[in-house]
Amino acid sequence: MASAKVYPCIINGEEAGTSNFAVTSHSNPDEIIHHFAQLSVSGENIAAIAANAKQGLKDWTATPVPKRVAIFRKAMDLIKERRQEIFNSHMEIGGPTWFANVNVDGSLGQIEEYASQMSRPEGQIVQSGHNDLAMAVKSAIGPVLSISPWNAPVILGTRSICAPLAAGCSVVFKSSEKSPAVSYLLVKCFLDAGVPPKALQLVHVAPQDNPKFLEQILATGVIRKVNFTGSTGVGKIIAQECSKYLIPYLLELGGKNVSIVLDDAELGAAAGKILFGAWAHKGQICMSTDKVFVDEKIYDQFTAVLKNVAAEMVKNPDQKISQRDCLGRDKVLQLVEDALAKGASLLFGEFNKEEILKTNVIPPMIIEGVTAEMDINFTETFGPVFTIHKYSNIDDVVEEVNEHDFGLKAAVWSKNHIRALKLAKRLEIGGVHINSPTVHDEATVPHGGVKSSGCGRFNSQWGMDEFMIIKTITIHE
Known part of the structure; x- marks a missing residue:
């Protein structure tokens, strides 16, 4: 134009x-x-x-x-x-x-x-x-x-x-x-x-x-x-x-949207849809997934699947993600830098600050080992970055999610729909999607947060x- x-x-x-x-x-x-x-x-x-x-x-x-x-x-x-x-x-x-x-x-x-x-x-x-x-x-x-x-x-x-x-x-x-x-x-x-x-x-x-x-x-x-x-x-x-x-x-x-992967989840489907929910449109959607909780019994298995699916997504130009031109560059840089400096690590992706500043391109990343002292634990990233957390007690996850300031979207992953439904009802969230990504909005379905x-x-x-x-x-x- x-x-x-x-x-x-x-x-x-x-x-x-x-x-x-x-x-x-x-x-x-x-x-x-x-x-x-x-x-x-x-x-x-x-x-x-x-x-x-x-x-x-x-x-x-x-x-x-x-x-x-x-x-x-x-x-x-x-x-x-x-x-x-x-x-x-x-x-x-x-x-x-x-x-x-x-x-x-x-x-x-x-x-x-x-x-x-x-x-x-x-x-x-x-x-x-x-x-x-x-x-x-x-x-x-x-x-x-x-x-x-x-x-x-x-x-x-x-x-x-x-x-x-x-x-x-x-x-x-x-x-x-x-x-x-x-x-x-x-x-x-x-x-x-x-x-x-x-x-x-x-x-x-x-x-x-x-x-x-x-x-x-x-x-x-x-x-x-x-x-x-x-x-x-x-x-x-x-x-x-x-x-x-x-x-x-x-x-x-805004939202600090979460996905909860239960121990009976279909791992391949969950991995692909979680990555889409986190990285679609460079993570610049109010419903983008920011935080993923995974049952400790399947954590290693799930993260292995997640890394494989992520690698295919990033190299395949037909996938519905984009790494380019993230408008929130400086905010994402600060959040990632703070997390890595305080002991978190990259499960997937590379963090090169000089390259990001030079190209204005933020590559998709997954961060693990995040603690409560890190800003990224409670701040919306609004970029192609999310954190992954291991849990042993689902009640602790519910308590943590409900203590968040945000409450827009959540996703629950399980083959047991009744179990997932009971969990969804406990979450103080405006919309919970079972076996679907947090990026979910339709004209016929109410949309909003708490x-x-x-x-x-x-x-x-x-x-x-x-x-x-x-x-x-x-x-x-």
């Missing part, structure tokens, strides 16, 4: 923005791939966006549900027509081809599922001893501020837009400065499909202006909910800012309900 390309904000259906902000290649920081026209964070601009969102709520809720469904399906058609452009914009983040396809297909699945949910009953009749009729009716919570990250921008951007829209809300969508092109293309698809221009607006903000933008738009009193997907650190800032105005939030944040991994749920009826309120209506003659 030519460096002169500029992706503007879209305010009330009109392209807008002031000075251009350069977006650089994720593999070469000296290469400008395009620009975005950033919003000038002034009181006047924020007030206009808020006023539009307020009117957009009225415009969108006045749109009959069958027409909203038709608009969603038209948006799907436009995404299919513009697939190559959206695919190319995703590839600019440095991810592998397969992951770009997963993102585009996943976004279509999200829209399809939310479209199907819009025709569900509006509420229900409830018992009342004091009225002739009592109803619990669901309605849109109001204008929503949606913020999604760069690492899976198509699917995460789509759900940030279509979940509140499906509930009847208007949306102010703030892009990531690392993937503004995707956000622009997605918003255009929804607007061209027929979403009222005030009901969906796109804002690009320079990184240094993000705090000011958040504070000012929440201070207008128009935004009734914030949904954010991203790091735990930023999520905590957003939660604190929302609390000042008693604005609820949906947060899908503790420092966030609150609330995306996807299907659960995601739609996040942006609705329950209103009680009674009738008495």
Whole structure:
């Protein structure tokens, strides 16, 4: 894509923005791939966006549900027509081809599922001893501020837009400065499909202006909910800012995701899927496996299988992993250096700091011998590195996992499904997948975390309900 390309904000259906902000290649920081026209964070601009969102709520809720469904399906058609452009914009983040396809297909699945949910009953009749009729009716919570990250921008951007829209809300969508092109293309698809221009607006903000933008738009009193997907650190800032105005939030944040290999696991299948869950998209997925617990009775056997499968994965270009251009390079370097300096060792892979700094390439690694004193034991790596731990008592594993600050995803590996199910129920985790990797998300299945991994749920009826309120209506003659 030519460096002169500029992706503007879209305010009330009109392209807008002031000075251009350069977006650089994720593999070469000296290469400008395009620009975005950033919003000038002034009181006047924020007030206009808020006023539009307020009117957009009225415009969108006045749109009959069958027409909203038709608009969603038209948006799907436009995404299919513009697939190559959206695919190319995703590839600019440095991810592998397969992951770009997963993102585009996943976004279509999200829209399809939310479209199907819009025709569900509006509420229900409830018992009342004091009225002739009592109803619990669901309605849109109001204008929503949606913020999604760069690492899976198509699917995460789509759900940030279509979940509140499906509930009847208007949306102010703030892009990531690392993937503004995707956000622009997605918003255009929804607007061209027929979403009222005030009901969906796109804002690009320079990184240094993000705090000011958040504070000012929440201070207008128009935004009734914030949904954010991203790091735990930023999520905590957003939660604190929302609390000042008693604005609820949906947060899908980081994870220190774990796999637990029981002594009766199918070792070959577990090894391959664990490696995929840890190394796919360079480990830069919120659901990526960070920590693997293995029963001591099978530890040596499992690690031998794991190393063999890992070696095949790394040398086979068709495998769904990538070693290139990890954006979190310095963080991963620090975590690995700290662990090795304190006595951990590499079970698989090589660590050459000079080479990593020179090439900006972090090779996949597996680290064993990790202790509680090492930062990597409790910090999300967000890179192609995971740790492996031997255990003798499963109760100790459950206690350790439940003591973690994070609680997004876990995987359990066992041939005994009932045994695995009982273990899954004990884990304080938002999603547990038995004999499947931690990287697991579908439009029909609720997704979200607990503790420092966030609150609330995306996807299907659960995601739609996040942006609705329950209103009680009674009738008495």
